[in-house]
Structures are given as structure tokens and as C-alpha cells.
Amino acid sequence: xxxxxxxxxxxxxxxxxxxxxxxxxxxxxxxxxxxxxxxxxxxxxxxxxxxxxxxxxxxxxxxxxxxxxxxxxxxxxxxxxxxxxxxxxxxxxxxxxxxxxxxxxxxxxxxxxxxxxxxxxxxxxxxxxxxxxxxxxxxxxxxxxxxxxxxxxxxxxxxxxxxxxxxxxxxxxxxxxxxxxxxxxxxxxxxxxxxxxxxxxxxxxxxxxxxxxxxxxxxxxxxxxxxxxxxxxxxxxxxxxxxxxxxxxxxxxxxxxxxxxxxxxxx
Amino acid sequence: xxxxxxxxxxxxxxxxxxxxxxxxxxxxxxxxxxxxxxxxxxxxxxxxxxxxxxxxxxxxxxxxxxxxxxxxxxxxxxxxxxxxxxxxxxxxxxxxxxxxxxxxxxxxxxxxxxxxxxxxxxxxxxxxxxxxxxxxxxxxxxxxxxxxxxxxxxxxxxxxxxxxxxxxxxxxxxxxxxxxxxxxxxxxxxxxxxxxxxxxxxxxxxxxxxxxxxxxxxxxxxxxxxxxxxxxxxxxxxxxxxxxxxxxxxxxxxxxx
Numbered sequence: 001x002x003x004x005x006x007x008x009x010x011x012x013x014x015x016x017x018x019x020x021x022x023x024x025x026x027x028x029x030x031x032x033x034x035x036x037x038x039x040x041x042x043x044x045x046x047x048x049x050x051x052x053x054x055x056x057x058x059x060x061x062x063x064x065x066x067x068x069x070x071x072x073x074x075x076x077x078x079x080x081x082x083x084x085x086x087x088x089x090x091x092x093x094x095x096x097x098x099x100x101x102x103x104x105x106x107x108x109x110x111x112x113x114x115x116x117x118x119x120x121x122x123x124x125x126x127x128x129x130x131x132x133x134x135x136x137x138x139x140x141x142x143x144x145x146x147x148x149x150x151x152x153x154x155x156x157x158x159x160x161x162x163x164x165x166x167x168x169x170x171x172x173x174x175x176x177x178x179x180x181x182x183x184x185x186x187x188x189x190x191x192x193x194x195x196x197x198x199x200x201x202x203x204x205x206x207x208x209x210x211x212x213x214x215x216x217x218x219x220x221x222x223x224x225x226x227x228x229x230x231x232x233x234x235x236x237x238x239x240x241x242x243x244x245x246x247x248x249x250x251x252x253x254x255x256x257x258x259x260x261x262x263x264x265x266x267x
Numbered sequence: 268x269x270x271x272x273x274x275x276x277x278x279x280x281x282x283x284x285x286x287x288x289x290x291x292x293x294x295x296x297x298x299x300x301x302x303x304x305x306x307x308x309x310x311x312x313x314x315x316x317x318x319x320x321x322x323x324x325x326x327x328x329x330x331x332x333x334x335x336x337x338x339x340x341x342x343x344x345x346x347x348x349x350x351x352x353x354x355x356x357x358x359x360x361x362x363x364x365x366x367x368x369x370x371x372x373x374x375x376x377x378x379x380x381x382x383x384x385x386x387x388x389x390x391x392x393x394x395x396x397x398x399x400x401x402x403x404x405x406x407x408x409x410x411x412x413x414x415x416x417x418x419x420x421x422x423x424x425x426x427x428x429x430x431x432x433x434x435x436x437x438x439x440x441x442x443x444x445x446x447x448x449x450x451x452x453x454x455x456x457x458x459x460x461x462x463x464x465x466x467x468x469x470x471x472x473x474x475x476x477x478x479x480x481x482x483x484x485x486x487x488x489x490x491x492x493x494x495x496x497x498x499x500x501x502x503x504x505x506x507x508x509x510x511x512x513x514x515x516x517x518x519x520x521x522x523x524x
Binding site: 027158 | 321322323339340341342343346348349351352353358359362363364387407413
């Protein structure tokens with residue numbers, strides 16, 4: 001197998017491992033638009049990263065964390081609904097990013113690669129960034145897992161029974177920013193939320209506990225990466241969108257399995 | 268009770284939201300082994316008070332002291348679990364406190380449920396879910412059981428059953444109970460103290476006393492006071508006011524009359 005395919009597979013699997021369990025919370029807490037907003041802010045992060053001379057992944061993480069904090073602060077003021085605030089931040093940061101990127105001189109930036117991903121062009125450094133991020137995210141999620149599940153079921157209950165809710169929620173938001181940053185090279189800004197949402201959704205019907213759903217989401221994500229890369233190689237189609245489409249196909253399969261097992265339990 | 272301990276003590280508590288005073292000058296104490304019931308109309312600040320006592324709600328002024336290391340078992344008022352979250356009864360019971368299956372099954376039996384550990388919580392009825400919630404709170408072996416409207420979506424006989432269960436639980440665990448109720452019809456006679464809340468504490472005392480208090484009558488009207496049935500349990504010994512609801516369960520043998 002070619003080296004670039006191995007790197008692509010490693011990058012994709014790294015993203016699937018990090019995004020699966022965290023994406024479950026995004027689904028359970030109905031935060032898809034939140035993921036989208038952080039993803040849209042990523043372009044601004046790339047531009048700022050270049051302008052400040054740091055790694056784009058680092059710039060993206062930092063911007064995502066700042067946007068997330070800004071959002072939490074605006075939400076606490078309760079003047080506007082979350083929906084409106086997300087729309088405001090999402091498109092403001094995207095517009096800002098598109099403008100900021102024109103100020104980056106000297107480096108030719110392939111805008112398409114950031115918007116739609118370019119997994120077949122990931123370097124060894126990119127793979128290292130992705131896996132460093134994936135290991136950190138997975139470790140923190142594993143440590144906070146039980147508390148995050150309890151907070152998701154009922155925040156008051158969890159906090160009344162001694163779980164430090166505010167700190168854990170903050171960590172959760174930061175983790176999403178990290179996943180967005182490392183996923184950018186793989187599926188692109190416009191499709192990042194797909195990696196957070198679709199594998200968990202596909203896993204839902206086959207899972208009985210939160211833990212099963214998280215592990216199945218990782219599995220679905222990995223299969224989607226393999227299918228997408230194979231399709232891309234076979235038919236010369238763009239790899240990022242192929243991965244997302246594969247995940248959607250797996251979602252349909254998961255739904256079919258769910259419907260069949262439901263019918264079995266009725267009869 | 269041999270040695271009574273103060274679990275929570277609030278004094279001069281004030282909470283406001285958006286310029287509106289929700290709680291004004293609340294003084295309240297919860298001692299070990301007590302059953303405290305908060306009643307009051309919608310918007311009286313009952314849930315806010317409970318949240319403040321637990322440290323979940325920022326306060327404007329006043330002090331709240333909680334016993335160090337206080338273990339709380341909390342039953343939420345409206346538990347809406349997103350259908351995308353797969354959750355068995357076993358996993359729900361062990362959300363904040365892990366226990367072996369035998370212990371889980373025993374507690375389900377205590378709240379009069381079948382051993383439905385592998386059942387999804389999404390298929391439970393409202394009444395079953397209330398009991399599962401109670402079981403989860405009990406499993407923490409708490410010093411303080413906090414129940415926010417435990418009889419919501421439960422009919423009157425189910426409510427009486429639940430109140431009996433709560434009292435038995437208190438006797439067994441020797442914990443204190445703080446209960447929020449808009450359910451004026453039935454207040455447990457085992458309640459040590461009823462606080463009648465309408466942004467401030469209108470009146471407080473034993474259930475029978477509160478039902479005669481002028482402030483209570485002003486707030487809820489005479490018909491409510493007439494309706495206020497005080498559910499008396501077997502080892503209760505005083506005040507059987509008019510409109511008493513007679514429980515149908517088997518312990519119902521020595522009501523004083």
C-alpha cells in the first residue's frame with residue numbers, strides 16, 4: 001500500500017477515535033449546531049495561526065476555545081437564545097476567517113483543502129498532531145466519562161450529588177475545540193460536525209448503554225474512514241466527502257438493524 | 268432521635284433573578300431524621316430554595332451552612348432523558364454511585380418494582396420512573412434525601428404509596444428528607460415541619476398547625492385547607508383532621524380515634 005494511504009488511514013482513525021465518544025455527548029445534548037460553530041471558527045484560527053506564525057492546528061484550537069468561552073458568556077446573559085447566538089458566532093467567525101486568510105502573505109493557502117479537507121495529503125507531522133490530540137481527548141473523556149454521563153442525564157442531580165459540573169462542562173467544550181482542530185485536515189471545516197454526529201447516531205440503535213454507544217461510534221467511524229478511503233482510491237472521488245457519505249450509509253444500516261430488532265421484540 | 272445533627276442551616280437567604288426577588292429572607296434548618304415539606308403556589312420559589320440549599324443556585328445574601336461531607340440523594344422534578352441516550356435501569360441506578368447488582372435489585376424491591384435492571388428507562392411509565400429515581404437516590408445511602416415533587420404524574424393512591432415508601436426509607440436509613448410538593452391534597456403527617464412558601468416563608472409548623480394558619484388560608488383559601496388531608500401512617504399518633512385520606516395498604520391498623 002502507498003505511504004500516503006497509510007498516513008490517510010492513520011489520520012482518519014485518529015479522528016474517529018477522538019470524535020466517537022465525544023460526539024455521543026454532542027448528540028445526547030443536542031449540540032450539533034455548537035459543533036458547527038466551532039468548526040466555522042476554525043478557518044479564522046488557521047488564518048490567525050499563519051499570521052502569528054504558529055501551527056494552524058494550534059491556532060484553530062485556541063480560536064475554538066475562545067469562541068466557546070464567548071458563547072458560554074453570552075448565553076449566561078440570557079438576552080438571546082442559544083440558537084441565535086450560535087448563528088451569530090458561526091457566521092461572524094467564518095466571514096472573519098475568509099477575510100483574515102487574504103491577509104496571509106507569502107504562503108499560498110489552499111482554501112478548498114481547509115473547507116473540504118485533504119486527507120490524502122496529510123503529512124507525518126499532521127498525523128502526529130492528530131494522534132497527540134486523539135490520545136489527550138480520549139484520556140480526558142475516559143476520566144470524566146461517568147461524570148459527563150451523569151451531568152447529561154440531569155445536571156442538578158449530578159451537581160447536588162457532588163459532581164463539579166461547571167468545571168467538567170468547561171473541559172467538555174475545550175475537548176470539542178480540540179477535536180475540531182484535529183479533524184480539519186481530514187474532512188474539512190464544512191464536514192467536521194458529521195464526524196461528531198453521524199457515527200454516534202449510527203451506533204444508537206445497536207447500543208443499550210452509553211458506553212456501548214461510545215465504543216460502537218468509534219467502530220462506525222473507523223469503518224467509515226476505511227470505506228471512504230477505499231472509495232476514493234477506487235473511483236477517484238474526494239476522500240473527506242466519501243468518508244462522510246460512508247458514515248451516512250452506516251447510519252442507514254444501523255437504523256435498519258434497529259427497526260428489525262424492534263420488530264422482533266414486539267412479536 | 269438520640270443525637271440530632273443540623274445538616275443544612277440557611278439564614279436570611281435572598282435570591283433574585285433579573286431584578287425580581289424570588290426568595291426573600293428565608294430562615295430554614297434541616298436536622299437529621301427530619302422530614303421537611305415545602306409547599307406553595309407555582310412560582311413561589313420552592314425549587315429555587317431547594318437548589319440554593321444544595322449550593323446549585325447563586326444567592327444574593329444570607330448564609331447557608333451544610334454539614335461537612337453531607338451525602339445527598341437527589342430526585343429531579345422533571346427528568347427528561349433524551350431518547351438518543353441509551354440507558355438501562357442498571358446504568359441509571361449507578362449514575363453517580365456504583366453498586367453490585369444484588370444491592371440494586373434489593374432496592375428496586377424496596378420501592379416495589381420488579382428487578383427490571385436490563386430494561387430501558389425510555390419504556391418506563393411515569394410512576395415507575397419516579398420509583399426508579401427514588402431507588403437511585405436511596406442507593407447512595409444519603410444523609411439527606413431531596414425529592415422535588417416526587418408524586419408528579421402519579422395518581423392519589425400512587426402518591427399515598429410513595430409517601431409511605433419515603434417514610435419507610437427515612438426510618439430505614441435514618442436520613443433527613445426535604446420534599447417539594449404542590450400537592451396540597453396530601454401532606455405526610457410524618458412531616459416534621461411544613462414550610463409554606465410564597466417568596467418568603469408565610470408560615471411553618473406541623474402539618475395540622477399550618478392548615479389552620481391565617482397566612483395559609485389567605486394564600487390557598489379555606490377550601491384548600493379543608494382539602495388538605497394529612498396522610499397518617501401506622502405509627503403516627505396525633506391530629507386526624509377532617510378530610511383525612513385513609514390509606515388502603517396493609518399497615519393501616521392503628522389510627523388513633
